[in-house]
Amino acid sequence: MPSVTPVPADAPTAPSRGDVLRAYVALTKPRIIELLLVTTVPAMLLAERGIPSPWLVLTTLVGGTMAAGSANALNCVVDADIDAVMKRTKSRPLARHVVPARNAMVFGVVLGVLSFAWLWATTNLLAAAMAVGAILFYVLVYTMVLKRRTAQNIVWGGAAGCMPVVIGWAAVTGDVGWPALVMFGVIFFWTPPHFWALAMKFRDDYAKAGVPMLPVVATPTQVAKQIVVYSWVMVAWSMLLLPATGWVYLAFAVLAGGWFLVFAHRLHTAVKRDEPANPMKLFHLSNSYLTLLFLALAVDSALGLPVLGWPF
Template sequence: MSSVTPVPADAVPADPTPSGGTSTRTSPRRDAGAVVRAYVALTKPRIIELLLVTTVPAMLLAARGIPSPWLVLNTLIGGTMAAGSANALNCVVDADIDAVMKRTSARPLARHAVPTRNALVFGVVLGILSFGWLYATTNLLAAAMAVGAILFYVLVYTMLLKRRTSQNIVWGGAAGCMPVVIGWSAVTGDVGWQALVMFGVIFFWTPPHFWALAMKFRDDYAKAGVPMLPVVATAAHVAKQIVVYSWVMVVWTALLIPATGWVYTAFALLAGGWFLVFAHRLYGSVRRDEPANPMKLFHMSNTYLTAVFVALAVDSALSLPVTGWPF
């Protein structure tokens, strides 16, 4: 996550006083670059990058060809604003948690780099802009689903589930699955079964990905009072759940094979096997009470999701004709 350190106030020349002495004042000026970085950090750019990686392949598959580059660009812009809105509002609600946890203590609101009211307005405005942009450049369905994803992430996951249940990330993670559905609907104006399969791939990927991170930062979540599964369950139980979800995810990716070609099929199966090796290794280490490094699975999970969806994009580009270009 990005970190922003407020720039100290600059000292200004001392003013003469009637007594002939001097008084020292400080200016509230802040470096404009630091302010911009703080607002960018509110949107959690690294998370957005991963979401956008899944959007473009969904659009390629939906188009049954290479869609208009303008449509792709406009969808990515609207999707970026929607994800940024959700993440900024998440930072507002979770400011108290972020300040307690070492992993998130550098976030802007935890460091008081951005006023809470400003962050709230920023997040709401981004959400409104995302709806307007997608409605004007794609269609109403894509725009409505973007707003729905924002509301679900903030109201259901952040405010309702996160602090109340160990299954928070399982159901709350559904918001992170929406970019593929939004991308599909931006092209077709509806939601096909292929979009639902892609949704499921990310849905089942999210628990192994996030629980691996939560295993590493278990003490952080416990200190903040967030009942992530690694906080309330044994490491062996968490690792077993990671294996179960990993198997379901890999099997689920195969459901997309009838709509794709050999490139996607090969990468989905090979990458899936690779993921399962990491998941089973983590489970084996925990069961044998050996030192385990869940962050290996966490980092690998990012690579896995990127590889599968990039393969889907390449497969679609190689297999399908160029259509919908405005030139």
């Protein structure tokens, strides 16, 4: 009778269908998509200066989700070697070999094609084209060129994450107005403090992976100073929306902006004095700041309050 070789107790098991499905969802980085969608809806409400068609909002969110998921999945393919090294990202699907790289690439490309077709059919060609442009910029410019070559990677690469507000505006109006560009700038200047605070915490991870994030190539004091500078520019830039908004937005922009600046300065002071600093507080606060700012924008626009106008 043939002998049967026992299977070691610690031998890896084939992933279940549920595991594979969750892995594909993880490729899209849902938490990042949530933040992008938080900014898209307020941009659409501001464009309408009221409540746009619920169907238009839904279709724009669906198309935006597919576009962001496409960019994130393709980013996972290109960055698989980095993700496998860094503690923060080693649980991602490609780093754990739950999904083959080829399948992930096909998945990302298909999502991108579907997002273009969906947005063109349900909104307009401008919104669809900008969604594809954001995908290509994030993957080809940021992920493949900037991320591994310059400490300014997240500054310019972050432009892709600013596109949802412009896409949302274009879906409503069919063009790109100046308030859309101001919202783009708010997120653009918000991105460096947000990611550099995270990178300060995981500096060793980025250094080990060979990614020249600013905290890897600069001193903590220099990084904290840059965070303060970008924070002030971000808050000042957010005030440029005042002529198109009302008192609700004004109140939240001032209060939330001041709140953010206090924490940015506290981080800089602690680092400069060589005292214990917790950059993750600023990182988490940055998420809350952006959410509150755009929530105030949404409420202000939905209520249809009189705009402050020029001068404000």
